[in-house]
Amino acid sequence: MTPDPNDPARVIGLSVSGRRLLASAAGAITARRLDEADHAFAGLLALAPRHPEVLRLLGVLRMLQKRPADAVEVLSRAAGMRTDDALIHLNLGSALRAFGRPDEAITELREAVRLAPSFAGAWFNLGRALKSQAHIEEADAALGTALANAPDHAEARLARAETRKALGRITDAEADYRGVLARRPASAEAWHGLANLKTVAFDAAETRRLRDALAAATSSDARVMLGFALAKALEDQGDFADAFATLVTANTAKRRTIEWDRDAFSAMIDASLAADREAAPPDVTNARGSEIVFVISLPRSGSTLVEQILGAHPEVEGAGELQHLPDIIEDECSRRGRPLEQWLAAASRDDWNRLGGEYLARTARWRTSRPRSTDKGLNNWFHVVAARRMLPGATFVWCRRDPLETVFGCFRHLFALGQRFAYDLDDLVAYRRDYDRTLAHLLDVAGSRTHRVTYEELVASPEACIRALLDACALPFDEACLRFHESSRSVRTASAAQVRQPMRVDTARAPRFGSVLDGIRDRLALPDQATDG
Numbered sequence: 001m002t003p004d005p006n007d008p009a010r011v012i013g014l015s016v017s018g019r020r021l022l023a024s025a026a027g028a029i030t031a032r033r034l035d036e037a038d039h040a041f042a043g044l045l046a047l048a049p050r051h052p053e054v055l056r057l058l059g060v061l062r063m064l065q066k067r068p069a070d071a072v073e074v075l076s077r078a079a080g081m082r083t084d085d086a087l088i089h090l091n092l093g094s095a096l097r098a099f100g101r102p103d104e105a106i107t108e109l110r111e112a113v114r115l116a117p118s119f120a121g122a123w124f125n126l127g128r129a130l131k132s133q134a135h136i137e138e139a140d141a142a143l144g145t146a147l148a149n150a151p152d153h154a155e156a157r158l159a160r161a162e163t164r165k166a167l168g169r170i171t172d173a174e175a176d177y178r179g180v181l182a183r184r185p186a187s188a189e190a191w192h193g194l195a196n197l198k199t200v201a202f203d204a205a206e207t208r209r210l211r212d213a214l215a216a217a218t219s220s221d222a223r224v225m226l227g228f229a230l231a232k233a234l235e236d237q238g239d240f241a242d243a244f245a246t247l248v249t250a251n252t253a254k255r256r257t258i259e260w261d262r263d264a265f266s267a268m269i270d271a272s273l274a275a276d277r278e279a280a281p282p283d284v285t286n287a288r289g290s291e292i293v294f295v296i297s298l299p300r301s302g303s304t305l306v307e308q309i310l311g312a313h314p315e316v317e318g319a320g321e322l323q324h325l326p327d328i329i330e331d332e333c334s335r336r337g338r339p340l341e342q343w344l345a346a347a348s349r350d351d352w353n354r355l356g357g358e359y360l361a362r363t364a365r366w367r368t369s370r371p372r373s374t375d376k377g378l379n380n381w382f383h384v385v386a387a388r389r390m391l392p393g394a395t396f397v398w399c400r401r402d403p404l405e406t407v408f409g410c411f412r413h414l415f416a417l418g419q420r421f422a423y424d425l426d427d428l429v430a431y432r433r434d435y436d437r438t439l440a441h442l443l444d445v446a447g448s449r450t451h452r453v454t455y456e457e458l459v460a461s462p463e464a465c466i467r468a469l470l471d472a473c474a475l476p477f478d479e480a481c482l483r484f485h486e487s488s489r490s491v492r493t494a495s496a497a498q499v500r501q502p503m504r505v506d507t508a509r510a511p512r513f514g515s516v517l518d519g520i521r522d523r524l525a526l527p528d529q530a531t532d533g
Helices: 016-030 034-047 052-064 068-081 086-098 102-115 120-132 136-149 154-166 170-183 188-196 204-216 220-236 240-255 262-278 303-311 324-336 349-362 381-390 403-411 425-445 455-460 462-472 479-486 510-524
Strands: 292-296 372-375 395-400 450-454
Touching (some): 034 052, 154 170, 204 220, 303 462, 455 462, 462 479
């Protein structure tokens, strides 16, 4: 049975005036009149400070006020009073997840579905929590149960499309996106998800539907998503000039919502590299971190392909885009009250040992069945001056692709999170130059632990490049790495569908656009394209 928040049994024990105040608070929460709800709770807590339903709704309010710690506190009290209440466990699980305690969140959400096996909302939230922790198969099953109980749950179907994509079930993912569009023809999330499969081509009729959806969209987020999707559709139709113009419009709209200072970022990179040169060299005799391979890359530069190759090796678990390295550095910066470049040179070997040990502890789950693991977090490259001190035994594989393909590839892509540099061409060019400067620095100071993979060389001579890659990682050659596309591992990036296919040499996009991209070529100081291609 699905819990009913309006069930009269939930308010047993409240006085008539208490019920009236609770109804007022609930109405204000539904209408997002949060100050009004706060006022109602002042009276409610005076009347019934220990009533579970009062505490549950107060927890919901605290979540809407972006106060997850307070939400966890009051919802934990409510759960202690009503241990068999699936709705309270659902709300507590959501609060724990928002508060950065994902494992506890999953425990609470599992309890919610145990208590109410047909509660689609709880299964949906459990699926999202499992997906966020890379438990992709379990997430897929949970989302499937949500849809079995509520076939019209569009958010669950969109989330399941993502898990199916990660599991390599691209046809099933496409079916889920199209299932949402059958019910919601203008769904920006579904159109964008379908476009982001990369391997699905839009036809002329779908392109017209996308134009209509974009013209009718009222929210800025929807217009941005639909704009990126329409650009993909126009490209599929061979209309490259209109595709690029549509991309410019969508990127410009996205850039307005983002704070990014490319000069400040470049100055931070300068300071970090200077601090690294000033600091004592890492202890190269220390093998701590030898089980880690960092796959360092800009977006759209082949890092998913490189990790898929390594993850096909029987000794390596491909962990994907982890956030642990940036999180650990950010926590240390907060503890010291200074950015990395201001304390890097003064940090002791004990400091680096502590931070490296924390990284290994946080990533240990990825080495339970295989001795080594990868980390291809897209923000790792500007923390690598710290990473090689934290983990002096780690291997750093740097991915590099043709500059025009890299910059244009980012400009064509709407990122789910982060990558704030990606929506302006001047920002993109500056960011790539910062990346190249950092790579040159690391090749100079840590060449023995650094290996460079060039995408164009990899697709042209795969076996030679794969053998060199495995040698650099101190891994024996294994034929499975040549058949990387057959691997069943989950892939949680935009390239999930593409790396399920054999290696291709015809993946370059820029030649199709010809002179349309001359503005990017000018910024990169590359020769102009003579024809429209």
